[in-house]
């Protein structure tokens with residue numbers, strides 16, 4: 457079943473795949489993206505620290521160092537163009553003894569070699585003046601003014617929207633099982649459902665599985681180990697406790713446990729770093745979370761256990777070369793890797809995408825697209841509106857006046873917009889990541905039934921068909937003999953509400 461022809465076929469709709477799709481769609485090229493999950497940002501991109509790293513960690517001369525520093529420089533403009541949050545909140549590497557102070561100096565020198573601007577080692581008093589709530593045991597810190605924070609899934613969603621507005625086609629729930637060069641000179645990319653997609657060039661942005669795809673076409677084998685990181689998310693009530701992202705001195709396994717504000721006003725604490733065997737094991741563990749709290753205590757003496765609103769984990773795609781693998785495979789022309797993209801892969805994504813798009817454009821002799829869409833509109837979150845804007849929005853669309861998620865002040869209008877856009881939400885998590893509905897203190901305890909009802913109306917599905925994140929992640933089941941689920945709404949009322957395209961609040 458041959459399905460499609462494209463000039464550029466991207467495998468994986470994480471931040472890297474979507475950034476590449478957006479950049480190659482600036483050229484007059486047919487672009488398609490195949491993603492095994494039901495939505496964008498379902499891999500490492502959905503669960504990380506969301507830090508836009510300054511770039512002092514990576515070894516000078518490495519791909520990580522080069523793309524990190526360049527990516528950091530591009531990040532702010534990209535977020536502005538795409539209407540997604542970004543804050544250059546600066547970062548600190550805190551020292552708690554003489555050995556740490558020596559490590560800071562080494563980091564500073566390394567950062568300077570990598571081209572990181574403005575690095576400076578601060579005294580204890582300078583650190584305490586900037587961060588009064590940091591543990592009094594601090595003896596100094598490396599300040600990186602270019603460090604920032606962002607919303608990884610918000611960025612990815614908007615990158616996909618922009619790519620789609622410029623003609624890129626996204627296929628979800630299409631797992632690539634084979635890539636091979638065929639007699640017609642094209643790559644034939646086979647999906648688990650038997651589809652065959654033909655393409656002139658392939659971009660392997662398959663995250664944890666990028667090694668398997670590379671190894672199908674290249675003798676230069678890669679091996680990716682999932683390295684799990686567990687986190688705690690702390691309620692907005694503690695917003696303002698820290699302004700900067702505060703790291704500790706890095707270890708051989710990574711950058712260690714950090715404490716950071718998020719762009720949404722919460723605080724993130726973590727991650728652990730544990731190599732595991734299963735590329736899908738995103739469990740959190742009692743042991744891991746205990747380690748997070750113990751380690752974070754060096755910075756934040758009393759991480760407030762009562763302020764924890766969520767725990768989660770993400771898997772880093774740790775490659776055996778200990779560096780990103782970016783570029784055309786030497787023995788597989790027109791097969792481009794963006795593999796082993798562990799941290800700082802999020803920061804590096806814009807730079808990797810720009811560089812790969814240039815390589816691909818040159819290889820395919822592409823011309824610039826004549827009708828390039830510069831900007832795609834998005835909805836303004838109700839919680840960010842002034843009172844005057846709120847009144848105007850409600851006058852224009854009364855569903856802006858119906859709050860669905862009370863913790864995050866998300867309205868029905870925003871949820872419908874998130875479903876109706878080009879790369880629209882199809883699942884509860886899809887709505888959550890596009891709008892923040894369900895991400896607040898109650899973690900969806902109150903709004904979940906209403907969001908399911910809206911998804912049903914918009915997509916013409918029954919409540920039993922709505923999933924958390926696609927596949928078998930059903931939220932509701934009907935037991936034999938039971939009345940169909942109505943989410944607490946009487947069927948008669950629901951029908952009239954459905955006709956008026958409204959959510960019934962009774």
Ligand SMILES: Cc1cc2nc3c(=O)[nH]c(=O)nc-3n(C[C@H](O)[C@H](O)[C@H](O)COP(=O)(O)OP(=O)(O)OC[C@H]3O[C@@H](n4cnc5c(N)ncnc54)[C@H](O)[C@@H]3O)c2cc1C
Pocket residue numbers: 467468469470471472473474490491492493496497498499500501502503504505506507508509630631632633661662663664665666684685686727769770771772773794797798799800801802803804
């Ligand atoms: C704990 C942790 C903390 C991190 N912190 C930071 C940080 O603070 N700053 C930073 O810069 N970076 C950070 N990172 C790294 C960052 O998250 C990643 O570099 C980035 O998200 C990688 O994006 P990606 O698109 O390459 O991979 P992914 O987001 O994993 O996307 C790959 C996609 O490919 C799909 N896919 C896989 N196989 C197939 C297939 N066969 N067919 C079709 N689709 C397929 C997957 O479903 C997935 O959606 C962190 C990572 C982790 C795990």
